[in-house]
Structures are given as structure tokens and as C-alpha cells.
Amino acid sequence: MKSGSKKERIAQRIARELRDGFYVNLGIGIPTMVADYIPEGMDITLHSENGMLGIGPYPTESEMNADLINAGKETISETPGSSYFGSDLSFAMVRGGHIDLSILGGMQVSESGDLANWMVPGSVVKGMGGAMDLVAGSRRVVVAMMHTSKDGSPKILPSCTLPLTGVGVVTMIVTDLAVIEVTKKGLLLTEVAPDTTVDEVREKTGATLRIGDVREMLFAN
Amino acid sequence: MKSGSKKERIAQRIARELRDGFYVNLGIGIPTMVADYIPEGMDITLHSENGMLGIGPYPTESEMNADLINAGKETISETPGSSYFGSDLSFAMVRGGHIDLSILGGMQVSESGDLANWMVPGSVVKGMGGAMDLVAGSRRVVVAMMHTSKDGSPKILPSCTLPLTGVGVVTMIVTDLAVIEVTKKGLLLTEVAPDTTVDEVREKTGATLRIGDVREMLFAN
């Protein structure tokens, strides 16, 4: 399977975590793709931390407006009932627990739900943007990432080796291979992809996995 | 002179402290009367801590609107360029030093500019409202009050005996008898009313007054 379709599968699976009435923040990359899989008729409001609730689909070319972008700096559109506000109120929403679900990319996740996704020592540091606030404040934090690095090394580890974005903040990890919940007792494997096995997932995971009642990952809604 | 005209004189004198472009908060009582003496053509914007900038004159009877009141709960009117906002932003303005001048009533003022104006032990406590914020945050705080209590006892004292509203916050005291500036070296008498003398003011003041180049209080603009 191509990496592109793997990423789509991750986005599809995460879309199953959406619930009617949720306010959701989507990070850059795979998380943005989740918007394409919101179940028909479900009332989901997308938050953009640069100061908007109610993101709609990408505009048509003629509708593009420099005054209307998302936190990824992409041109977007509004929906009926959208609202705009400043960065201070936007992050008051985030820290205050008013965002039901934040979906972010990850470089590493630890056994206790620590997340590293903003900085690789030795590389040029670009900044954490709003990620540290989103993970500290959102009610649920789902990390969307490939299960391993390109060289095959595990990204789910006993503890992160990269600088952290947040400590104990991740609720759930969804990869191309598995769904893993972060519980007080550690990582709980709950789903594996159709084309893999519990053993393969275990092998490609650096941290201890508790094995629950493992089901097959479902991608459609 | 009647107490009413004395109060008007205080308001008139304080109006001379206004400067073009000032944002001003007027407390209840004598301070509210200052609005009547704003010099013609001077750009003064009145702030009401319940969430408004740009208070206009009282409305006509038919224009009264339950949705438009000042912090004294009186019906008011708006002016061109008025703005409305919430209490959090309103007090951000106050504490952040964005109000050029606050004018408040006083029960007692101390030598070092402490103000007591919200509570008399033994009486029913009604609350400090926004007074503590206004004195802590405004760039200049002018206290408008009668020079002595009804029984003739001084209200300007070495230190306040009533519970404080703020410590070292008063810039200037304007009474029916005098104008007194609060300086780092203590209280400085700068003006006395036409119908009194420096000696009378001294006698009716409980705190030490430094006597500067004392002029006659001017009430008109």
C-alpha cells in the first residue's frame, strides 16, 4: 500500500472518533485529511487556532481570500454559523478545555502519553506554534502518525528521546498499523489494521503494549 | 453656600484637569457632575466600567433604553464612535493603564495617597464594585469630596482609619475648600477656594500640608 493511502486510512480511522456536537482542532498533515471523512449529517465544528470556528471546505479558485486562512496558512472557506476572534480568545478556548478533540501529528509518543512533535535537536528549530497549548488543553488528544520512522525504527517508545511537546497528554494513537489507547496502566492495543498482526505491531512498537480485546481497524463510517 | 453648589464647584474645578484626548472614568456622585463641565470642543471619551466607551448625555425620556446604562445603573446615551465590550476587557483597560483619569468620591485620604471610600465598619457592607481596580490601574486618580465630614472632622488624615480601597493611589484631592496634590514628599496645597484661607484649610485638614505657591481655585474653564 502506498504511503498516501496509509495516511488516508489513518485519517479515516480517526474520523470514527468524532461525535455529534464536537468542536475539533485539526493539525497540519494527516489530521487535516480527517475533515474529508466527517460522517454525513454529523454536526462537527472545526476550530482553527488563528481565530476561527466553523471551517468549511477549500474555496474555489475565485473564492480564495487572503483574509481567510487556517493555522496551516491555507486558504479556506466559512460555513453558516462561523465565528472569528482573536488569538487570545482562541487559546482561551483551547486551554480552557472547550475543544473536545485535537488531532496532531507525532514524531514520538511515550508509554505514559508524552508527545514529541516539534523539534529535532541538530535540525533548524522552527517553533512549536500552538501545539503545546493544544495538547495541554484539549479534552482528548489523538496522535496521527506512521507507526515507525522511515528507517523502521519505532516511534512509540518507553519514553521520548526528542524534546517534548507535552507530558502525559495523548489519549489515543492511530497509526497505519494500529489503534493504541493511552491508559493509566500504560498503552493498550485495541485495534490492528487488516493487513497486519498483533505480533507485527508489537515488534514495531518500542514500548510495552497491553493487549486488550483486539479488533480489526475499521476505516469507513 | 449650599452643599449642592459646593459640589458643583468641586466638579467644575476637576474639569480643569481634563486634557484633549483623555479617556476618563467618572464615579458616582460628584464625579458624575464633571461631565457637565467638559470644555467645549475638547475630545474627552467617558469610560463606563460596565462595558462602554463614549458615554453621551442622559437620554430624553423616550430614548431611555434598558440595554444602555452606566456603572451607576443610570440610563445613558451613546455618542458617534462609542464602543461596547465585556467586563473583562473593560477592566483590562483599567488595570492596564489605558484610562488617563479616574475621578472618585472619598471618605478618607491619607498623607501618602491611600484612599478609603468603600466601607464603614459597623455599617452594612455593600461592596467595593470597581473602585479598587480603578484606583490601582488608572494613570491619575482624583478624589472629589467635601473637605470635612458633616460633623466637621477631617477626612484628610495622616493615615486612613477606615478600610482601604487602595494604597498610595491618589494623585490629587479636590474639595470644596482646596486643591491638594499628593507628592512623594507628602500633601502639597496648591489652591484654596475664594471664600476660605490657607489657615482655615490647614485647620480642617488632619494631615500635614506643605504649602506651595497657593493660588485661588478656579472653577470656570
Added chain:
Amino acid sequence: MGIQYDPAEMIAGIPDGARIMMGGFGMCGIPENSIAMLLETGQKNLTILSNNAGVDTFGIGLLINSGQVSKMISTYIGENTVLEKLLIDGGIEVELVPQGTFAERIRAAGAGLGGFFTPTGVGTVVAEGKETRELHGKTFVFEEPLHADYAFVKASVGDRKGNLFYRKTTQNFNAVMAMAAKKTIAEVEKLVDAGGIEPESVHTPGLFVDVVYQGANFEKRIEKRTYRTADR
């Protein structure tokens, strides 16, 4: 989840002893309809957080008269003589907070902060027993966030996504309280479809609101009728 349009169930479900924020300043912009419902459902032992305590015959005063309130957290309660008597008799507890600190503590709760340092009240009874700190040559006092179980707010216009718009000086504490409670019940003078409020003019985004409904028969009392003779 999902916004609701009928407040009856949520208000009936409020337990005795709940902490409820109520927007408004004096009689301006108060949640009249929700207060009336609470008066009917009759919960006891309530802690009410509101800038004022209403007057004897209206607003929060009605809940005080009915004996439902055991504690008020307010900034100024001077217009309610019934409350004054209860205070003297010890029938009700009152906690007074400076108005700006009240607003900021409520905002801190809504914004997920653990507290803040303010210059307000330093050297007064308000600062007694609290940490003070010198920061860049100025003294500040530490204040904690003020949370609540419910917020009753009143807006001029609401849409079906829960977005709220307040006219003139009715915003006051309504918008900030909507942020700070576990559940926010908004009554509006006019309920419109989503998109009926200009997106840039939304004061309270719907994500802060759990119930939005159109109130009936707003009295909108005026506390002090001050007016001038028409010049014409």
C-alpha cells in the same frame, strides 16, 4: 453533546448546592427567564456568582427572597435591602470581590489558567491571606480562577449554533461567564438560524454554549430612570 434548544431539562436537573454564575450588571442584561425557571424548580443552598444581587423584587433578589441562595459572590450588593437584612441576621453568606478581579478570575477559569497576579486590592482586606509578589517594581496579589457548575447568560441575539450577540451594555459579565461554567444556558431575545449573526460580530462563540433558547416576555426593568428634557 450537541446544542439544545430547551432549557427545562437542564435547569430542572441542577442539584441543590450548585454554583451558578448569572450575567448582568444591575438589572441590565440579566437572565430573567432562567431565573424564573430556577425559582419554580426550587433548588436550595445555591451559590450565586453575579456582579450584583438584583433588587428586592426582581432578578437574583427573587431567589434570595425564596430562600434558595445560601451564598453570593458579588462585587456590589447595595441595591438589595432584603439581602442586607439577611446579611445582618447571618442568613446568607456574601463574598465580595473587586469587580475587575471578579471578571478576571472568571476569565481565568474559562481560559484554563491556574491564577494570576493583579495590582488590584494590594494593601487592602482583599489581599489578606493571599500571596503578594513584587514583579518589576510593582506589587501584585495572587488571585485564583472562579469556576461554576452552570452559567445563566442573556444575549440580544443567538443563533442555532449557540453564537451570541449582545446589544449595548448588556454584554457585561455574560460573555465571560459563558466561558467559565461546566454548562452554559443562554436565553436570547431573538433566536435566528446559523449564519444570522455576522461572523466577525459574534461575542460568544457557540462552543461555550450548551443550551440556547428564546426567552418570553422580557421585562428588562430600568433601575435608575435618568433622562433630560428633550431640547426640541
Added chain:
Amino acid sequence: MGIQYDPAEMIAGIPDGARIMMGGFGMCGIPENSIAMLLETGQKNLTILSNNAGVDTFGIGLLINSGQVSKMISTYIGENTVLEKLLIDGGIEVELVPQGTFAERIRAAGAGLGGFFTPTGVGTVVAEGKETRELHGKTFVFEEPLHADYAFVKASVGDRKGNLFYRKTTQNFNAVMAMAAKKTIAEVEKLVDAGGIEPESVHTPGLFVDVVYQGANFEKRIEKRTYRTADR
């Protein structure tokens, strides 16, 4: 005192080494005209506080290219390759702040607070060397206000009292920065008479603004042109 309508004198009077906040998010809602003037007046050694650092050929990037900036306080500078090189060479200092903390620190400055406790960044490099505190079972880190000498902001509409209105996502950091600097210079796409903005829809009340002027020739660049094929 009193609002001014020409920014030239104030911008020319900015001293070397000044701290300047600049509104905008990416290229959206940035003070293009004020940046262009600062480029001409040529002050050096500036500290710029802005969410981003512009791109190589526009926005704050222009001031970085001209060597006027010695320090950036930002949340994400990933779109500026010139800055990346300067960072590696040590030609410029960059202080990175989480975006919500950046907004809140700026607000704290504007709101006269001495600092606050936030949950953001606890256990990360951001909290290193800072006080942390357990409050009601949760850990917070202490953050101080961020002040500036000047704020350059951009609004869609301004009136002659300095009231500002921002369209769509252009409000971002503009409104909060307008509160936090000693002097605020606002450029607007359209300058109208006092009363030309609905009083309830004013985002930045004029008391925060020292200069308001109508900018010329806004470029309003788009950083990422994302669009779908029209369905029709």
C-alpha cells in the same frame, strides 16, 4: 494626547533597539504599510514580537533581510529560509514561545497583570528555569507579561476615534497587541468617520490606538493557495 492620522512622525521617531509587536498570522492581517515605512526609516537592532517572521520576500522577512532585526520573539518561523540561515550563523536571536502563551502574555501586559499560571509547556523546555506550581491537582508554569514599545497592527476598517474592526481571520494577534504596547499604530484598509463601525462590533476600542491611518496598495499575499475545483 489625542489620536493622530499620520504615522510618519511616530515611525520615524522609533529609536534603534526598540521592541515592536507586529500583528498578523503568516501573511494574513499583517501591517504591510507600517513595515514598509520602517524599512525606509532604517532603525537597527530591533526586537520584533510576532507570531511568524514573514517569508523571505514579504512581511517581517523584509526587515530581517535588511539587517534591522536583532531578535525575534515568535511561535513559528518555519516559512522564512533567510531567517533559518541567520539563526544557524548566529546573526539573529530567536526566542520561541508557545502560541497560546504568546497571546496570553501579550494580553497580560495589556491588561495590567503581573503574570499568570498556564498548563502549557509543563515538563518541556519551555518551563525550564520557570516556577511551576500545583493548583487544584494540576501543574502550571508561571509566565510573565510581554510588553513592547510599539505595536504595528492592521485592521480592515478603522474610524477616526481609532476603533478597529477586523474581517475574517485577520484579527489574530492584532487586537491583543494593540492593548500591550506603549504606542499603537494601526493601518486600515478603510478609514471611516466616528460611528462608521457598529459600536457592538468594535474589536479594538480606540483607547488602545495612538495613530490610525488608511494604508495604500495592500498586497495581501496568500501563502498557500489551496482551492478545490468548482462543483458547478
